[in-house]
Amino acid sequence: QVQLVESGGGVVQPGGSLRLSCAASGFTFSTYAMHWVRQAPGKGLEWVAVISYEGSNKYYADSAKGRFTISRDNSKNTLYLQMNSLRAEDTAVYYCAKGKTYATLDGMDVWGQGTTVTVSS
Amino acid sequence: DIQMTQSPSSLSASVGDRVTITCQASQDISNCLNWYQQKPGKAPKLLIYDASNLETGVPSRFSGSGSGTDFTFTISSLQPEDIATYYCQQDDNLPYTFGPGTKVDIK
Numbered sequence: 732q733v734q735l736v737e738s739g740g741g742v743v744q745p746g747g748s749l750r751l752s753c754a755a756s757g758f759t760f761s762t763y764a765m766h767w768v769r770q771a772p773g774k775g776l777e778w779v780a781v782i783s784y785e786g787s788n789k790y791y792a793d794s795a796k797g798r799f800t801i802s803r804d805n806s807k808n809t810l811y812l813q814m815n816s817l818r819a820e821d822t823a824v825y826y827c828a829k830g831k832t833y834a835t836l837d838g839m840d841v842w843g844q845g846t847t848v849t850v851s852s
Numbered sequence: 853d854i855q856m857t858q859s860p861s862s863l864s865a866s867v868g869d870r871v872t873i874t875c876q877a878s879q880d881i882s883n884c885l886n887w888y889q890q891k892p893g894k895a896p897k898l899l900i901y902d903a904s905n906l907e908t909g910v911p912s913r914f915s916g917s918g919s920g921t922d923f924t925f926t927i928s929s930l931q932p933e934d935i936a937t938y939y940c941q942q943d944d945n946l947p948y949t950f951g952p953g954t955k956v957d958i959k
Contacts, residue, residue: 766948768896776888776896776939776950790946826895831886831943838886838943840907842895 733757733841735827740846747817747850753810753827753843761785761805764830766839767812769823769848779825780812784834794820817850824848854878854942858951864959871927873954875918875940883919884944890953891936899938900925932958 739751753765767779780791780801789801800813810827824847828839855878865871875885887900898907900916903923913928927934935958940951 775953776890776941778941778948778950781946781948792947831898831901836946837884838901838941838948840898840901842897844895 733829735829735841735843737825737827737843737846740825740848742849742851743817744852745818745850748813748815749817749848751812751814751825751827751846751848753812755808755810755827755829758829760803760808762833764836765801765803765810766828766830767799767801767810768826768828768839768842769821770826770845771820771823774823777823781830781836782810783836784830788836790836814848817848819850822848822850853947854881854945854949856940856942856949856951858940858954860954861952862955862957864957865930866959867930867932869930871930871934871956873925873938873940873956875923875925875951877921877923877942877944880920881942881944884942885916885918885923886941886943887914887916887925888939888941889934889936890939896939927956930956930958 736754766781782801798816802811824845826845828842831840883903885903888896890896937953
């Protein structure tokens with residue numbers, strides 16, 4: 732079955748950096764777009780970034796542009812999110828999610844369990 | 853960016869009731885609309901994709917309809933395990949925006 736397992740969350744000071752990872756299994760990782768979505772405490776869902784199946788196309792929410800970088804290693808079935816210049820408002824649970832459709836940029840079907848990022852001094 | 857609105861923001865209904873949630877997009881998104889269920893402390897789960905298609909394994913009491921800017925999500929007979937927050941999301945244009953959510957609980 733499709734499984735996504737995030738890791739790399741933790742507590743970081745404002746201005747710091749963190750790299751999240753998402754290990755995928757149960758599907759052909761290299762043929763699906765992948766997303767990061769976050770949820771601040773007690774708030775709704777916010778889409779963060781998406782990367783195409785081969786990694787050549789990347790798109791970001793305005794809140795992530797210039798600070799976050801999405802990447803993937805198809806040989807390792809792993810998705811990444813490099814987060815720099817972190818702010819208190821980046822505090823959230825970060826989910827990775829698989830694109831719905833083969834080789835297509837569209838929404839997400841399967842989600843990981845999430846990893847928590849806390850930005851605090 | 854496309855703005856998504858949902859109503860109501862919360863509702864309370866009895867077991868067996870029909871529950872309806874509406875979602876409106878700020879511009880035409882054709883049928884590029886998904887519905888997710890999120891239970892407390894859990895990851896979201898896709899229920900309906902492309903406005904009206906039931907995801908594999910999802911009970912048939914869940915359904916969706918609509919196109920363009922106006923969409924509806926229905927639970928035909930509310931069950932205790934349906935207590936959750938429900939989100940609509942458009943994937944017509946990046947950024948893929950979510951609605952603010954509708955919290956459903958049992959009366």
